[in-house]
Amino acid sequence: MALHVLHQPSRLGQLATTADGHDAVLLVDDALQQYLVSGPETIANLPCPAYALATELASHEPEPRGITELSFADWVDLTSQHAQFVTWK
Secondary structure, eight states: OEEEEEOOGGGHHHHHHHOOTTOEEEEOHHHHHHHHHHOGGGGTTOSSOEEEEHHHHTTOSSOOSSOEEEOHHHHHHHHHHOSEEEEEO
16 A cells, blocks of 8 residues: 655656555645646546645635545545555656
8 A cells, every 4th residue: 555646747647557446646736736727537547546635725616526635634644544655756
C-alpha cells in the first residue's frame, strides 16, 4: 500500500500503471490544476482513490467530482495508513 503524491500531470500515465487498488493518490500543484481544468476524466484510469487537500479546493466551484477532499488531519491519517510514500515530480 502506497500513498502517491502527484505533482506533475505528465506522470499520471506512469503512476496509473504502477499503482494498485490498495494505493491512494494525492493530487497537488500542477496535477491538481490539470484535474480542475479537465475534470474527472483526468483520473479515470487510476486503479485507486484520488484525493486533494480541502484548502486547495476551497476556491473551486462547483465541488469537483471523482476526488475526495482531505483536511490536514485526514492527510496525516491517510499517510499513516500507507506503508510507502511515493512522490511523482
